[in-house]
Amino acid sequence: MSSIFNVSHLNVFLALFLFTALFISFLFLSRKGRTLYLRRLDGVAAIEEAVGRATEMGRPVLFVPGIDNIDEIQTLAGIAVLSHVARTVARFDCSLIVPTRNAIVLSVCEETVKESFTAAGRPDAYKSDNIRYLSDDQFAFTAAVDGIMLREKPATNIYMGAFYAEALILSETGFASGAIQVAGTASIAQLPFFVAACDYTLLAEEFYAASAYLSRDPKVLSSIKASDYFKIITIAVIILGIVLANLNPEAVPLLQKLF
Amino acid sequence: MVKDKVPVYITIVVGVFMILKFFVQLDFIKVVADELEQWCLVVFALAIILGVANILRLNLRIVLRREKDWPYKLVVVVSMGVMILVGIADLAIHGDISTGSGFQYLFQYILTPLSAAMFALLAFYIASAAFRAFRARNIRAILLLVSGALVMIGRVPIGASLSPIFPRLSDWIMTVPNAAGQRGLIIGAAMGMIATGLRVIFGIERPYLRGE
Numbered sequence A: 001m002s003s004i005f006n007v008s009h010l011n012v013f014l015a016l017f018l019f020t021a022l023f024i025s026f027l028f029l030s031r032k033g034r035t036l037y038l039r040r041l042d043g044v045a046a047i048e049e050a051v052g053r054a055t056e057m058g059r060p061v062l063f064v065p066g067i068d069n070i071d072e073i074q075t076l077a078g079i080a081v082l083s084h085v086a087r088t089v090a091r092f093d094c095s096l097i098v099p100t101r102n103a104i105v106l107s108v109c110e111e112t113v114k115e116s117f118t119a120a121g122r123p124d125a126y127k128s129d130n131i132r133y134l135s136d137d138q139f140a141f142t143a144a145v146d147g148i149m150l151r152e153k154p155a156t157n158i159y160m161g162a163f164y165a166e167a168l169i170l171s172e173t174g175f176a177s178g179a180i181q182v183a184g185t186a187s188i189a190q191l192p193f194f195v196a197a198c199d200y201t202l203l204a205e206e207f208y209a210a211s212a213y214l215s216r217d218p219k220v221l222s223s224i225k226a227s228d229y230f231k232i233i234t235i236a237v238i239i240l241g242i243v244l245a246n247l248n249p250e251a252v253p254l255l256q257k258l259f
Numbered sequence B: 001m002v003k004d005k006v007p008v009y010i011t012i013v014v015g016v017f018m019i020l021k022f023f024v025q026l027d028f029i030k031v032v033a034d035e036l037e038q039w040c041l042v043v044f045a046l047a048i049i050l051g052v053a054n055i056l057r058l059n060l061r062i063v064l065r066r067e068k069d070w071p072y073k074l075v076v077v078v079s080m081g082v083m084i085l086v087g088i089a090d091l092a093i094h095g096d097i098s099t100g101s102g103f104q105y106l107f108q109y110i111l112t113p114l115s116a117a118m119f120a121l122l123a124f125y126i127a128s129a130a131f132r133a134f135r136a137r138n139i140r141a142i143l144l145l146v147s148g149a150l151v152m153i154g155r156v157p158i159g160a161s162l163s164p165i166f167p168r169l170s171d172w173i174m175t176v177p178n179a180a181g182q183r184g185l186i187i188g189a190a191m192g193m194i195a196t197g198l199r200v201i202f203g204i205e206r207p208y209l210r211g212e
Helices: A007-031 A042-057 A073-092 A103-119 A138-152 A166-176 A188-197 A205-215 A218-247 A249-258 B002-023 B027-046 B048-064 B070-094 B102-133 B139-155 B157-162 B165-201
Strands: A061-064 A096-100 A131-133 A156-160 A180-185 A200-203
Touching: A007 A218, A007 B002, A007 B165, A042 A061, A042 A073, A042 A156, A042 A180, A042 A200, A042 A205, A061 A073, A061 A138, A073 A096, A073 A103, A073 A156, A073 A180, A073 A205, A073 B165, A096 A103, A096 A138, A103 A131, A103 B048, A131 B048, A138 A166, A138 B102, A156 A166, A166 A180, A166 A188, A166 B102, A180 A188, A180 A205, A188 A200, A188 B102, A188 B165, A200 A205, A205 A218, A205 B165, A218 A249, A218 B165, B002 B027, B002 B165, B027 B048, B048 B070, B070 B102, B102 B139, B139 B157, B139 B165, B157 B165
Parallel strands: A061 A096, A061 A156, A096 A131, A156 A180, A180 A200
Antiparallel strands: none
16 A cells, blocks of 8 residues: 555545535535635725726726746636636726737637637637737736836736736736736735735735635635645644643654644 | 646646645656646747737738838847757857857847847836835825835834834834735635636636637
8 A cells, every 4th residue: 555655645635535525515415505705805806896996997907917937826826817807807998908928828718818819709809919929028017017007107007926026016017007006925925015005905825715705605715725724723723732842842753743 | 628628628627737736646647747748838839920920910911001100110020030049050150049049148238239229228117116106195104105205214224223113113113014915915816816727627617718
């Protein structure tokens, strides 16, 4: 058994198993008709208001789905939010600019925006020219997005995805251009910059919960509930570990292996 | 229908293989998962063609019609064309684009300094963002201001020369309250990542498929 199963990953396996069990339980409950509560996320709620502002000002909305590739989970979470933003933009008859740093992300964003405009009953309003591949180079991409902000003057800038050193350059340029800005990322090192420069920021897990908040799909909500309960269990395990380590300091190496 | 279902099934199969690779020590699983990762790299590399086509389609049209900001678009198209041509010429003449080639020259003496200049702007943006963040408007902003000032004093030589307490206080702020807050965020982000990963692998959320 030990030769087939990687025992050093047993704790991860148990955690994943527990998480999946919680997820399936909440899915089952939601199918039985239980309403799953999700607290208000100000940053997500502000998106509609921000798109409305852009419409009133006759200016576009800028959506940056991060700078990572499609294999980054944050990019996928960002694109899920893009789908809802594109629907809102189509409903408000506003225009949406999506700059991308990666060609695969470009084609996924093209499809996403196109389908969202079609779903909102405005396929004619979709402009393929607004979904742009700029550059694979991090700072060439940053310079190009800054150029869009300063020349095309979007009234709303939305940053949802993985960001690195360019986070503050983008959000400060957006602030200087007078745009209302909403950011969401799980790149922990960039969160303080977004908090300082943007009007609303979705912090780490809030960002991952954004698409569930927007879609209200019970299946998606179930995963958010599962992660909430899993977090409670994790906190309990951490406290248990602290207590055990203090009761018997010699057991710390064993506890580190276990947890 | 097929267009919708096939990508979902591919995602489920590939996702399950990647999970199995992490937990199971079977050569068959490892070989298949490694092969799939190689395919992924090939697709990423080939996708650059889509990007180049997008750049040419958008920018050439604007240049040809002399639309707004056309000179900027001309710079983009010409720069891209020059890099491609010099790269091809280097390959044809020298057989590679390594050190000493024209391609490397352009890369090292034009693109790298330009990127460095963009990155250098960060210093000024940090100053302006910190100025706004540190305005003592409420109790939380005051806490941020005080802890930020203490960390800054403790991290520069003058802080230690004023009092040995400053470096110790700075280290304590970074290793206790700051680390605790960061770990809380990391745990939350990890939960969100697992939840999103499972939703994508099991086809509940399909952002790669028109953002569904």
